[in-house]
Amino acid sequence: MNVTRGFTGRPRVHHPGLPPGQYDAGDDWPVLSAEVTPDLAPADWTFRVDGLVAEPRTWTWEDAHALPGSEYRGDIHCVTSWSKFGVRFGGVPLDAFLAAVRPAATATHAVAYSHTGYTTNLPLADLTGGKAWIAFSYEGQPLAPEHGGPARLLVPHLYFWKSAKWVAGLRLLDHDEPGFWEQNGYHARGNPWEEQRYSGD
Amino acid sequence: MTETFAPETRFAVPGRIAVSQRAAAVWQTATLTEIRRETPYAATFRFAVPAWTGHLPGQHLMLRLTAGDGYTAQRHYSLASAPDASGHIELTLDHVEDGEVSGWFHTEARPGDRVEVRGPLSGFFAWPGDRPALLIGAGSGVVPLMSMVRHHRAHRLDVPLRLLVSARSPETLIYAREYGPETTPVFTRSAPEGVPVGRLDARHLAPVFAESGDWEAYVCGSNAFAEHASRLLVAAGQPVDRIRIERYG
Numbered sequence A: 001m002n003v004t005r006g007f008t009g010r011p012r013v014h015h016p017g018l019p020p021g022q023y024d025a026g027d028d029w030p031v032l033s034a035e036v037t038p039d040l041a042p043a044d045w046t047f048r049v050d051g052l053v054a055e056p057r058t059w060t061w062e063d064a065h066a067l068p069g070s071e072y073r074g075d076i077h078c079v080t081s082w083s084k085f086g087v088r089f090g091g092v093p094l095d096a097f098l099a100a101v102r103p104a105a106t107a108t109h110a111v112a113y114s115h116t117g118y119t120t121n122l123p124l125a126d127l128t129g130g131k132a133w134i135a136f137s138y139e140g141q142p143l144a145p146e147h148g149g150p151a152r153l154l155v156p157h158l159y160f161w162k163s164a165k166w167v168a169g170l171r172l173l174d175h176d177e178p179g180f181w182e183q184n185g186y187h188a189r190g191n192p193w194e195e196q197r198y199s200g201d
Numbered sequence B: 001m002t003e004t005f006a007p008e009t010r011f012a013v014p015g016r017i018a019v020s021q022r023a024a025a026v027w028q029t030a031t032l033t034e035i036r037r038e039t040p041y042a043a044t045f046r047f048a049v050p051a052w053t054g055h056l057p058g059q060h061l062m063l064r065l066t067a068g069d070g071y072t073a074q075r076h077y078s079l080a081s082a083p084d085a086s087g088h089i090e091l092t093l094d095h096v097e098d099g100e101v102s103g104w105f106h107t108e109a110r111p112g113d114r115v116e117v118r119g120p121l122s123g124f125f126a127w128p129g130d131r132p133a134l135l136i137g138a139g140s141g142v143v144p145l146m147s148m149v150r151h152h153r154a155h156r157l158d159v160p161l162r163l164l165v166s167a168r169s170p171e172t173l174i175y176a177r178e179y180g181p182e183t184t185p186v187f188t189r190s191a192p193e194g195v196p197v198g199r200l201d202a203r204h205l206a207p208v209f210a211e212s213g214d215w216e217a218y219v220c221g222s223n224a225f226a227e228h229a230s231r232l233l234v235a236a237g238q239p240v241d242r243i244r245i246e247r248y249g
Helices: A061-065 A094-101 B100-107 B139-154 B202-211 B223-235
Strands: A046-051 A057-060 A070-077 A082-093 A109-114 A119-123 A133-138 A152-154 A167-173 B028-039 B042-048 B060-066 B072-078 B088-094 B114-121 B133-138 B161-167 B183-187 B216-222 B243-248
Touching (some): A046 A094, A057 A061, A061 A133, B028 B088, B060 B088, B060 B100, B072 B088, B072 B100, B088 B100, B133 B139, B139 B216, B223 B243
Parallel strands (some): A046 A167, B133 B161, B133 B216
Antiparallel strands (some): A109 A119, A109 A167, B060 B114
């Protein structure tokens, strides 16, 4: 690694929760969607889980809200280097949806997809055990469209491109199938603590 | 819980463009060779990167600075230069308020300094030069679009290319000396005598769509600008699967 002459960085207190190469965006929440933000009303939103499951199912907005809710309070990290500390999302744990469809023993991975057709792949282990949500609110307010509203996947322990905006469904598979950014050079798993930004990391 | 039919998604994400992923995996040393002032707030930095394997117009890279104590800061920056065989690349950076990386570039950097880069990146916001391109940028969002314009000129490509570039004023228009007939500037705060002031709107798009309806659209700017421009495009009839957006901030 080269040292850059004259570079000292911002005066900084090291934050133990900051993964390598990240900086604290403070109150900003950058938007980095590659596609046009959809006009999607809650009444038109659905979430489907199918693939290697015993009982494929589709939830409407009302159905999903009838499931037990929970909150995520913690940090989020974007592959483009910004992080946000201490944010609060409200929604339903993905475990609740998966329990209803009963994944097959052969299911190891999933592709999450958006109402825009955006896709992203994840190991099932990253989606279960209270690690992922379908999120409807941010800091107590409905999720804004440019931030994935009315509902988005939330997988906060991975880089945020994995948390598909305007989430439409999850297809369970027995293999890993690269999604939109993964096909565009990004890492298959995207763990910020191992700085897995791009394929090859 | 009743199951209801899931509507087919519209699959609106534009398709990927084939690019080499090889260089994305390694950090390379880039040596600063030249700095050119573009506006009071933006400058172009030219680097020698001997092992640069080339890029497509529109692609970006990741840049890393390392402090003496081992602290690193990384940022994504769009490539401003057209692809060529010179072993050099150019980035154009705004001086971001409180920016620790752009701050170093604008206050400390001088020829001979070394940084690290990896890339090129993105098989999404990239223009292979094979399809009509409608480019819409604001502020420093014009940087990757200028790479496309330069490429189009360097190779005298026949395929149509149009650029709409928004800036607050002529003084803050990046690359002002370089635009040609392919470009329409839009000034949002102040403009030369006789030139209207205002946001990009449907009137700016109308002549472009009168010329052709076969564009691949590339939008680059702040989120607010990208939302505005993409909605104008949709209203003008541009298919959402041919609108590629790169946002910053």
